[in-house]
Amino acid sequence: MKSPVAALTTATFVRPDDLRDHTDPAVLYARSYLLIRLVVGVVGILLPLVLWTVDALVLQGSITVRGSLSAYYHSGARDLFVGTLCVTGCLLLTYLAAQRRTWDYWLSTVAGAAVIGVALLPTERPPFYPGPPTPLQARWGEHAVATVHFACAAVFVLSLAALCFVFAVRDQRYGGHPVLHRVCGVLILAAVAWAALGLVVDLDLGWLTSLYLGEVAAVWAFGTSWLVKGVDLVHAFPARDGPQRRPTQSSAQNGSQ
Structure with missing residues (x-):
């Protein structure tokens, strides 16, 4: 009996060749998918x-970046930080929700739930932060919540890296930008390693901490991987990569996808 994990696939929906026909339900589905990307x-x-x-x-005094992206929870940009991560989490949770036997769905679902946890469970307050702890911090302790x-x-972050490699596998099969997605996945892993190593060795670049640099690099690599696919929606031209395209008559006769 095949395990649930083994049953997962990198193939998603049949992609129309032309995204300009708004009377085709398959085009509307594909455009919704691309809009999320x-x-x-x-x-x-x-x-x-x-x-x-x-x-x-809104900062009073000298202007600089925080020690990490998570530290912006304890700043004037708190609402933006929490709101943006929650919106991203909801988009990831609903991504390909109708195709639950795909790696895309499960990896994006895990990533979505995790990033909502990042938004709602803050890191510890910096020493100079005058505000009170959140109710969760007061109840469970700041260190426990930060953990x-x-x-x-x-x-x-690791789920996002895995998604990049899934995109690369699909693009390798159906045409697209497999190298770009693979590079983005490697960059995310390298950024995580950089941030982790920075906790042991001083890898800060001036007032830019290794944690902040690693987080920004990972977020930009993730954003690039998703943005490249979404650009197809802007141009609305025949698709070049991503999910498998609708088979032509000749390929259908040969049984290829």
Whole structure:
């Protein structure tokens, strides 16, 4: 009997060749899929820049970046940080929700649940932060909440790396940008290793901590992988990569996808 994991596939829905026919339900489904990819990619690219900008607008004193992206919970950009991660989590939770036997669905679901945990379970307050602890921190302790926070962050980032490799496998089979997705996956893993090594060895670059640099690199690599696919929606031209395309008559006769 095949295990549930072995039954998962990297193949998703049959992709129309032309995304401009809005009367075709398959086109509408594909465009919805691409819209999620586009939005998630844009959010990933812009998040570090927007957090810094908003924090700088309300910060009293010298302007600098925080020690990590998670540290923006304890800043003037808190609402933006929490809201953006929750929106991203909801998009990931609903990504390919109708196709539960795919690696995409399960990896994005795990990533979505994990990033919501990152948003709602904050890291410890910095020494200079004057605000009170959150109710969860007061009840469970700041260190315990921060431990769960970083566990969720690790699961989130590693799930995103795995998704990049899934995209690469599919693009290798059906045409697209397998090398780009593979590079993004490797960059995410390298960024995690950099941040982890920075906890042991000083890898800070001036006032940019290794943790912050690793997080930003991972988020940008993740955003790039998702954004590349979503660009097809902007151009609305025949698809070149991603899920398998609708078979042509000749390929259907040969039994190929």
